[in-house]
Amino acid sequence: MKKEKSPQKTLTTKERIFQASVNLFSQKGFDAVSMREIGREVGIRESSIYNHYKNKDAILESIINHLIDKLGAMSLTDEEMDVLISESPELFFETGSREFFNGMSNPETEKIWRILSIEVFHNEKIKTFFVNELLESPIKEWERIFTKMMKKGIIKEYDPRVLAMEYFSFALYLFFEYFILKYDTKYSSFTDMAYKKMIDHTNFILSSVKVENDEDSNLKL
Amino acid sequence: MKKEKSPQKTLTTKERIFQASVNLFSQKGFDAVSMREIGREVGIRESSIYNHYKNKDAILESIINHLIDKLGAMSLTDEEMDVLISESPELFFETGSREFFNGMSNPETEKIWRILSIEVFHNEKIKTFFVNELLESPIKEWERIFTKMMKKGIIKEYDPRVLAMEYFSFALYLFFEYFILKYDTKYSSFTDMAYKKMIDHTNFILSSVKVENDEDSNLKL
DNA sequence: GTCTATAAGTGGATAGAC
DNA sequence: GTCTATCCACTTATAGAC
Known part of the structure; x- marks a missing residue:
């Protein structure tokens, strides 16, 4: 929607939060993963995550929508x-x-x-x-x-x-x-x-x- | 093991904790149910539950074993x-x-x-x-x-x-x-x-x- | 066997400095 | 955009009075 996937590995912080969340949620489940844990994985403080996602549910929502978009194609x-x-x-x-x-x-x-x-x-x-x-x-x-x-x-x-x-x-x-x-x-x-x-x-x-x-x-x- | 099922409905407190837990866990999942909630359902304080089960995991354990016993028969x-x-x-x-x-x-x-x-x-x-x-x-x-x-x-x-x-x-x-x-x-x-x-x-x-x-x-x- | 009180910890989320 | 500091609700579990 916004821009094409960058050629290599310059992921935005938001993308890194997304990926870290996918990894952690898929291993431990949504409830068992804390915002602190996601932050640690990305290398920022939990409070900074809220600059990219409104709350924890919004991260899950974006993951679901990502799959729906992909399947629709x-x-x-x-x-x-x-x-x-x-x-x-x-x-x-x-x-x-x-x-x-x-x-x-x-x-x-x-x-x-x-x-x-x-x-x-x-x-x-x-x-x-x-x-x-x-x-x-x-x-x-x-x-x-x-x-x-x-x-x-x-x-x-x-x-x-x-x-x-x-x-x-x-x-x-x-x-x-x-x-x-x-x-x-x-x-x-x-x-x-x-x-x-x-x-x-x-x-x-x-x-x-x-x-x-x-x-x-x-x-x- | 201990005694036969009583003819009608005089359940022990332990049995009432067991049943309340089965009902609550099956509706909301284990993690989403608190000891307070189980106690409320039974009509006692959460701390009293620990007189009957060592901890929360022990309740789940007894539920699983109950099914295993039943299937074995x-x-x-x-x-x-x-x-x-x-x-x-x-x-x-x-x-x-x-x-x-x-x-x-x-x-x-x-x-x-x-x-x-x-x-x-x-x-x-x-x-x-x-x-x-x-x-x-x-x-x-x-x-x-x-x-x-x-x-x-x-x-x-x-x-x-x-x-x-x-x-x-x-x-x-x-x-x-x-x-x-x-x-x-x-x-x-x-x-x-x-x-x-x-x-x-x-x-x-x-x-x-x-x-x-x-x-x-x-x-x- | 049930209660009150409390410990000790973890969770999501916000305010405001930089 | 990231940080520190903090709030506050809620969790499991224990100690000890009754």
């Missing part, structure tokens, strides 16, 4: 989807998965998803964001996609709502497994833990619903 | 499983689902699961409990079950590990959906939100992997 158009479906369902699923993982997997984005996962209990705005963006919109989207595939005769007839749940719930399960249970463990990123599992899942769903016409067309990594 | 034996599998896979899945839902759905148990869901970030003991009891043990168990079903020729050959994930991940997804995203909404219990969805899921899995021999054997509610 992605996602396929209807035409792109149509082309992909006609090409092959395998290619389509692979593209869809890749898109989902892209929205989760760069290091800064992961930290923010982790913050949201921790704070979803205490913050109504975060909860609404989760329910809409992670649950309801994708399920509706996949219902449309499966309906389209049925009309084209690519997959068998089955309740498209159930099919959408079957397909996408697994991605959500992986999200929860990583961001709630496995964060800070051996895995270095969401993709690292989840991508292979998602391929197995996609192959299972395809093997169940695809109209047979060729031999073996499993996805490969 | 359930679960099917190997022989019961064998009989059920031989009878019919439909019956087996139905019994399995019922068992899972029983471990979640009485009002007090739900509140405790909610507390654990909130505190899984801050408490290493809770995280370990979740990963073991909710993730790894059930997946291993279902892997064994699917392997057994394949040997009996009830279901088609497929990687049993993948099948276990496909089946049980949906239950976990439902758990997260309810206890993290939908708790305190229109649903009156986990069963109320999730049971029908779990039936749809079971039917989908069965329709994919079952060896055909009779007409239509979908589960009914």
Whole structure:
């Protein structure tokens, strides 16, 4: 909005507060981090933070909005989807998965998803964001996609709502497994833990619903 | 351990502290509830609580242990499983689902699961409990079950590990959906939100992997 | 077993000098 | 824009009277 990202590393104090907050909140949760602690990380006194953010809540707010902006800048158009479906369902699923993982997997984005996962209990705005963006919109989207595939005769007839749940719930399960249970463990990123599992899942769903016409067309990594 | 549940409602002060804590923690989270608040709910001063529990952490500890004790008192034996599998896979899945839902759905148990869901970030003991009891043990168990079903020729050959994930991940997804995203909404219990969805899921899995021999054997509610 | 009083600490936030 | 100094609300927990 204001200016482009500077070529290298001259971050403003506000940006450094932002980054320090993302790091600390993602490790300890919002409540467990004090303004003193953020200040210490940045190298200024807590009182100076108030020259850049109105209060502690405003920092969290700006972190949430940063993710929302970033996500809004992605996602396929209807035409792109149509082309992909006609090409092959395998290619389509692979593209869809890749898109989902892209929205989760760069290091800064992961930290923010982790913050949201921790704070979803205490913050109504975060909860609404989760329910809409992670649950309801994708399920509706996949219902449309499966309906389209049925009309084209690519997959068998089955309740498209159930099919959408079957397909996408697994991605959500992986999200929860990583961001709630496995964060800070051996895995270095969401993709690292989840991508292979998602391929197995996609192959299972395809093997169940695809109209047979060729031999073996499993996805490969 | 000490004495049986009194026939009606003469709760000891310690039990009233326990119940007030379960209610408050499940609504606001552990950190957001003060000893003053618990005392107010019980009708005593905060300092009096320390006559019954060593400190605040000890209250949470006793809540967790209460759930662990309760869950330990359930679960099917190997022989019961064998009989059920031989009878019919439909019956087996139905019994399995019922068992899972029983471990979640009485009002007090739900509140405790909610507390654990909130505190899984801050408490290493809770995280370990979740990963073991909710993730790894059930997946291993279902892997064994699917392997057994394949040997009996009830279901088609497929990687049993993948099948276990496909089946049980949906239950976990439902758990997260309810206890993290939908708790305190229109649903009156986990069963109320999730049971029908779990039936749809079971039917989908069965329709994919079952060896055909009779007409239509979908589960009914 | 409950009370009052109090210790000892931490939190977010503001005022005003520089 | 950063600092020091300070406010004040609130936290867990303990000591000791009753």
